[in-house]
Amino acid sequence: MSSIKIYYTSVSGSREVKQRQEEVTRILDIYKIKYELIDVSVSFKVLEEMRMKVSTTALPPQIFNGQEYCGDYEMFHEAKENKEILKFLKME
Structure with missing residues (x-):
């Protein structure tokens, strides 16, 4: 089974980024x-690794299941709003 990986930042001046990660x-x-x-x-x-997988302007959090974005x-x-977390995480 693949593991869920979350690219995040422990250092951010953005309250929005911190809240989203949390x-x-x-x-x-x-x-x-x-995860x-x-x-x-x-x-x-x-x-750079995260941005190569997603886009050059991607901000955390970015979520992967193994290598799959x-x-x-x-x-x-x-x-989450549609109650489809497992589908989103490609775990179904």
Whole structure:
């Protein structure tokens, strides 16, 4: 089984980014879904890796199931509203 990976940042001046990251991890915890946090603020290489997989302007959080891209916060939030978290995470 693939693992859920969340590219996030531990250092951000944006309250919105922090709130979005917290919501994603909180929802995954509620669903008891294990995930790995990958901190893009650790090195530019990690940030570059995330952006190569998604887009050059992508901001955290970005969510993957293994190597497969699931989506960003907006897509996650929409899935949550539609009660389709497992579908969004490609776990169905």
